Amino acid sequence: MSVSEFSLINEFFTDTATFGLTPVIGIGDDCAILDIPSDQQLAVSTDTLVDGVHFLSDSDPCYLGHKVLAVNLSDLAAMGATPAWATLSITLPEMDAPWLRSFSQSFFALAKSHALRLIGGDTTRGPLSITLTVMGLLPKNKRLSRSTAQLGDGIYLSGNVGNAGVGLQKAKMGFSDIADHDLACYLKPTPRVALGQLLLERATSCIDVSDGLSADLSHVLRASGVGATIEQQLLPLTESVRQQMVLLDDPLWPCSTGDDYELCFTLPAGAAPPSADELQGLSISKIGVIEQNLGLRVSLPNGDIWPLDKGYDHFNE
Ligand SMILES: [Mg+2]
Known part of the structure; x- marks a missing residue:
């Protein structure tokens, strides 16, 4: 790329807004320099989205900028962290100003709503892929983790599952109306950042x-050295997801579809989930209980209990 192309990229990604924590040094020097308040710790997470693997080729950049940030914010939410900063690296096959403009606008719209500041990045030429590193703040020695679920805990899920899976099917069929709930779940997921912060002092794990409810809940169970049974009829499902289950004749389909970005967390037996006032419209469903018997199982309405350990695996579709 020529120097003028690089300056154009700088124009799209120079963070001129005043939202977010001000770094000591932000974009423009060899490194960014950050001050971390002495009573807090830094939570750091990186995700890469590759063209054709994590998003469909020819995806509209006006959703992609949102999604790459949303999936990273979701990881901060899972630890209870408050978003603060991010670095962004984009590899593009060719310089494409309209693509970059649209991508950066959707990225910054979500960044602004979470007071997150872009503090650095890189642009290279090659097959399209996007790598984002987010940094969030946590009160010192407080965090949500995967490894601390306790015997007898209730297992809870925010929102619904399976809608992004339906949305992916619709996107593959060429539908693009973002007013469609399933497509919106797939293209513009909402990271549950506020819920993660609410759970910080309450949940035993999160x-x-x-990658799908069964895969992600299995991570918690393995890390915590416990097992669980969830009830199929307690899964929070919309009508469109139920229709897909009937179509595929698979009552467990929503457990293995990815990209939902809801939080799955555990609360001690008898503890109440956050109140409706605190949740501001977000639903919470209790779907099962942590047990001693290792592994993940699902009980069906007819009384059958099936093992449940499959999820979306980027390398074994
Ligand atoms: Mg995660």
């Missing part, structure tokens, strides 16, 4: 559902 994970975000990115």
